[in-house]
Amino acid sequence: MSYKFQKLKDYFLNQHKECVDLTFEQIEKILGFKMCDSAYIHRAYWNHKSSPTHTFPKAWVEAGYEIKDISKINDRKMTFIRK
Numbered sequence: 831m832s833y834k835f836q837k838l839k840d841y842f843l844n845q846h847k848e849c850v851d852l853t854f855e856q857i858e859k860i861l862g863f864k865m866c867d868s869a870y871i872h873r874a875y876w877n878h879k880s881s882p883t884h885t886f887p888k889a890w891v892e893a894g895y896e897i898k899d900i901s902k903i904n905d906r907k908m909t910f911i912r913k
Contacts, residue, residue: 842893
């Protein structure tokens, strides 16, 4: 079974930076498709701890990153930091 967000996970696995800033547009370009509406309005969509059933956050968590500041959802960008 293929993982829907594998391209994003691969992107993070290939990063060697401590901090990665991505706009939602950049994330969608990496994925090759538009994120669902929930990604634009619900912080829980990005948080693997508050929503463990969502597979989207696994893309960066399994690659060793976490979101630095979830409040940037309104700015449509995220900062990921290496754990």
